[in-house]
Amino acid sequence: MKKYFKSLILGIFIGTGCMSTTSCDGVLDLTPEDWFSAYSFWQTESEYEGFIYALSNQFRANYPANILFYAGELRAGTLELTTIDGSGILNQAYIQNIYDESTNYQFSNFGGYYGFIANLNELIYRCNNAGTVLSDNVKNGLLGIAYGWRAYAYFQMYRMYGGVVLRLTPDVVLGQYNPIELYKGRATAEETLTQIKQDIQMSLDYFNQSTYVINSSTRDYYWSKAATEMLAGEVYLWSGKVATGDHEATPADVATAAGYFENIINNYGYELQDNYFDIWTVSHNSESIYSICYSDENDGVYYTYPSYYFLWARTTGSSYQNYWSTHDREGWGHVEGVANRFGRWYNPAATEEVERETDVTIWGISSFGPMRYTYKNSLYYQFDKADSRIDMFYPQWYLREGDTENNVRYIADFDPTQFKLAGTFVCKFRPKIISSSIYYTFANDMPIYRLALAYLYAAECANYAGDNDGVEKYINAVRERAYGENWNPVIHGYKAGSFVENENAIMREKDKEFVLEGQRWWDLRRLTTVKNGTQKDHFVFQPQGCVGYGLDTTTNPWMVDVYGNLVETDVPVLNGTTQDEHLLLWPIDAGVIASDPELADEQNPGY
Numbered sequence: 016m017k018k019y020f021k022s023l024i025l026g027i028f029i030g031t032g033c034m035s036t037t038s039c040d041g042v043l044d045l046t047p048e049d050w051f052s053a054y055s056f057w058q059t060e061s062e063y064e065g066f067i068y069a070l071s072n073q074f075r076a077n078y079p080a081n082i083l084f085y086a087g088e089l090r091a092g093t094l095e096l097t098t099i100d101g102s103g104i105l106n107q108a109y110i111q112n113i114y115d116e117s118t119n120y121q122f123s124n125f126g127g128y129y130g131f132i133a134n135l136n137e138l139i140y141r142c143n144n145a146g147t148v149l150s151d152n153v154k155n156g157l158l159g160i161a162y163g164w165r166a167y168a169y170f171q172m173y174r175m176y177g178g179v180v181l182r183l184t185p186d187v188v189l190g191q192y193n194p195i196e197l198y199k200g201r202a203t204a205e206e207t208l209t210q211i212k213q214d215i216q217m218s219l220d221y222f223n224q225s226t227y228v229i230n231s232s233t234r235d236y237y238w239s240k241a242a243t244e245m246l247a248g249e250v251y252l253w254s255g256k257v258a259t260g261d262h263e264a265t266p267a268d269v270a271t272a273a274g275y276f277e278n279i280i281n282n283y284g285y286e287l288q289d290n291y292f293d294i295w296t297v298s299h300n301s302e303s304i305y306s307i308c309y310s311d312e313n314d315g316v317y318y319t320y321p322s323y324y325f326l327w328a329r330t331t332g333s334s335y336q337n338y339w340s341t342h343d344r345e346g347w348g349h350v351e352g353v354a355n356r357f358g359r360w361y362n363p364a365a366t367e368e369v370e371r372e373t374d375v376t377i378w379g380i381s382s383f384g385p386m387r388y389t390y391k392n393s394l395y396y397q398f399d400k401a402d403s404r405i406d407m408f409y410p411q412w413y414l415r416e417g418d419t420e421n422n423v424r425y426i427a428d429f430d431p432t433q434f435k436l437a438g439t440f441v442c443k444f445r446p447k448i449i450s451s452s453i454y455y456t457f458a459n460d461m462p463i464y465r466l467a468l469a470y471l472y473a474a475e476c477a478n479y480a481g482d483n484d485g486v487e488k489y490i491n492a493v494r495e496r497a498y499g500e501n502w503n504p505v506i507h508g509y510k511a512g513s514f515v516e517n518e519n520a521i522m523r524e525k526d527k528e529f530v531l532e533g534q535r536w537w538d539l540r541r542l543t544t545v546k547n548g549t550q551k552d553h554f555v556f557q558p559q560g561c562v563g564y565g566l567d568t569t570t571n572p573w574m575v576d577v578y579g580n581l582v583e584t585d586v587p588v589l590n591g592t593t594q595d596e597h598l599l600l601w602p603i604d605a606g607v608i609a610s611d612p613e614l615a616d617e618q619n620p621g622y
Contacts, residue, residue, distance in 0.1 A: 057141050060153055066141075067160060067229055070134055071237055071308075074164075075316065077127060079307045079461055084321045086126070086175060087533025092588035093526075093562050095389045095577055099411050099438040100327045102385035112589060116602040116622045123604045125179055128168040135165045137185040156227025159218050163243035166214035170250055173211060174537065175601045176619065177204040177260040200613040204260030211250055218243040235303040236460075241283050242305040245464040248275035248472055255479070256541050258550060259600075266479075266547060273476035279304070279469040287466055287496045291403050295444045295459040304464035312449050312458065322457045322531070324387035325441040382454040389438045390530070393563030393582040396574050397523060401501035404527050407443040410436055438577050443531050467493050467528055475521055479546065483511035490524055497528070518542045519559050526562065539588055540599065551591050555599070558585035597621020 056062055085106075088094075094110050104110070108119045138161045142154050149157070172179045181202045202210070222240035229237050255268035279285065286301040288294050294302055298310050309318040390408075398405040412434040446455040470489045477485030490509045495502045509520050522542050525534055539555035554560035563584040568574045576582050589595045602622040608614050 057145070058148060060149055063138075063141070063145070063149060063153070063157060064229060066134075066138055067157065067237060070131070070138070070164070073131055073134065075307050075309075077131070079318065079463070080320055081122070081126070082171065082463065083461060083533040084531060085533075086122070086171070087536050088531065089536075090588075091535035091539060092560060093390050093394055093535060095391055095438065097438075097577055098386045098389050099440065100386045102387060105324070105387040112595075112598050114598060114602055114622075116605045116608070116618060120602045120604040122175070122601060124607055125172050125603065126175055126601075128172055129180075129182065132165055132168050132182060133185065133187070135161050135168070136183060137188050139165075140185050140188060152225050153227050155221045155225035156229070159222035159225060159240060159243070160229070160238045161218075162214045162221065163218035163240075163246065164238045166211050166218060166243070166250070167238075167246050169207065169211050169214070170246065170253075173204070173207050173259070174253065174540075176603065177600050178202045178207045180614075181207065181210055183210070198611050198613040201617045204262045208250075208254060208259075208262055212254075215243060215247045215250060219247070233299060233308070235299055235306045236308045238305065241279060241285075242464055244275045244278050245304055245469060248272045248279070248469070251275065252472060252476065253537075253541060256543065257553075264547070269476055269479045273473065273480065276469045276473040276476060280466070280473060285466040285469075287470075287492065289496070290499070291497055292406070292443075292445055294462065294465065296447075298460050302466040303460070303462055304466065304469075306460045306462045306465075308460055310458050310460045312451070318444065318457045318459060318461050321388065322444050322446075323383045325389065325531075326381070326383045327386045327440060386440075389577075390441060391562055391582070392436050392438065392576050393561075393566060393574070393584070394526065394530075395436075395439050396563070396566055396582065398527060401507065402497050402527065403499055403501075404497050404530075407441055407530060409440040409442065411438060411440065413437050435575060435579050436577070441530065462532070467496075468534070471521055471525055471528070474524075475518070475542070478514060478517040478521070481514075483517070486511045486517045486520075490520060493524060493528055514546050515544045515559070518544070518554070519564070522554060522559060523565070550596065550599075555588050556591035556595075557587055560588045561586050594621075 089106060089109050090112050096104055096107060096110060098104060106121075108114070109121050113119050114121065139158060142149065142158050142161065145154060169179065169181075178201045180199050182199065186197055219240065222243065228234055228239075249272075251268040251272035254262070254265055255270075255272060256264055258264045283304075284301075285304065288297070288300055288302045293300060299306075307318070308314065309316060395405075395408050395410060398408070444457050444459045444461075446457045446459070448455055449458055470492050474486050474489035477483075477489065487509055491504065494507055494509065495504075498507050501507075509524075511517055512520075519542075522538055525538055529535070536555075539560045540553055542554045542559070543552045544554070544557050544559060545552040550556075558564055561583055563574075563582045566574055566582060566584050568581045568584060572581065574582050589598055597620055600619045603614065603618055608618060
């Protein structure tokens with residue numbers, strides 16, 4: 016994989032760069048080792064495939080952290096403004112949904128997708144003018160990839176900005192070098208969405224005319240027909256439920272979305288992994304539809320940020336000032352058979368007694384940086400002890416007054432009145448020690464699309480159609496995997512209710528299933544308290560969007576935030592006033608507005 020990335024000329028990588036909230040650490044060197052002219056390059060099928068490898072590399076280098084966290088989760092109401100170890104929080108303005116076009120715009124240049132789109136435009140052009148270099152089968156497969164990927168990039172921008180600039184031809188390749196001639200105004204939201212749907216249909220049409228599969232053993236690293244169907248479901252579900260600019264929500268589109276998700280679930284052979292955490296430890300697993308490669312040691316690129324930001328620095332020692340305990344269904348306390356989760360996680364052979372008697376050895380072989388984010392305590396309180404997904408959290412409790420021990424240790428007789436939850440470390444993506452290191456690193460493939468997402472989207476479509484059996488079927492499929500051998504459908508199974516109760520159940524399930532996977536902001540924008548209601552009925556403006564919604568703090572007064580106050584259970588992410596409604600979309604940064612006269616009067620409303 017790496018060989019192809021480094022040997023390919025990518026002379027049209029223009030406008031691509033790290034987005035403003037993403038660390039550039041670990042970005043692959045895109046400088047080619049062998050230089051070709053445009054006339055000498057596109058001469059063989061392997062060169063076209065090499066271009067696909069390079070596009071995958073470009074996507075990995077610039078977008079996953081933004082898709083999986085910065086755009087989809089940072090502003091979604093789950094993060095605190097403090098950390099356990101006292102490190103400074105990053106991006107406080109965005110966590111609080113403070114945005115403006117001059118300073119707090121978060122992403123520049125419409126999220127930085129145009130360099131990627133420029134390369135896709137060239138690929139489409141080259142395929143259509145390949146002559147006899149490509150067979151029809153290969154050409155159609157490559158065009159299926161190109162149109163699907165382009166639709167994906169435009170859909171990310173559409174959800175963030177509404178109408179965007181539509182660039183559909185490789186202008187520079189075709190000889191247009193005059194920047195004045197390249198200026199172009201924004202399309203409307205409806206025009207942008209129409210183009211996305213057209214690209215999706217083009218992708219599916221080409222895939223339907225081809226049996227071509229790129230690198231079958233690692234095919235989930237590349238765009239595919241299944242990825243296009245997942246995207247199609249997302250696009251039509253969003254189109255059916257969310258109004259944007261001049262686009263009015265189109266209810267009939269939800270049924271179209273349901274068909275795509277049914278195809279993914281039933282017609283591709285995907286299966287949920289038996290173990291929730293195998294999703295990240297087993298490459299090319301049965302659940303992976305489209306994933307980003309971070310597990311190849313020879314490649315040497317790992318998904319370090321933001322994963323490291325939820326842990327701690329070994330050198331700070333701050334975590335030694337807290338104690339560990341676990342979640343009990345009636346409160347907080349000792350759960351028989353579960354001692355130190357962190358020790359168990361990294362030493363599965365260790366006995367319960369050993370775990371109780373020794374420090375957590377993981378700290379000695381971790382070199383993570385300062386902790387920069389922590390989830391709200393209320394997210395942790397939403398789990399119950401039988402749900403395996405709780406094992407991604409490591410709760411830390413302030414010491415009791417007068418206790419001077421400085422070790423993280425198991426608390427045999429835990430009294431929640433004597434402790435206050437300081438916060439939780441989150442380690443969802445299980446790191447490992449690679450052969451060239453003595454420290455843990457996050458060498459995990461990162462899913463953009465996986466089967467559990469299709470199940471919960473299908474549950475949402477079923478709810479919209481009034482199909483309670485379908486709602487139960489799809490939610491419980493995800494729950495059953497999470498509970499594993501603890502699963503008892505009578506106790507843990509979801510029983511469908513009203514429309515809003517079902518929407519809330521989907522929200523809570525996605526909160527647990529997709530921590531750190533960039534889903535929550537989009538869920539807040541799409542899930543709603545009223546079928547076919549107004550913009551203000553969506554969860555982003557409603558109490559159901561509060562991460563602590565449904566928690567019983569009256570009966571359980573130990574449910575406190577990091578400051579010792581009862582957790583919030585009914586505070587929306589946005590307050591629903593006229594002043595806040597514009598925050599549904601991001602501002603276009605002032606630099607882009609100033610540099611392009613065609614955009615001078617096209618800032619998003621409210622900025």
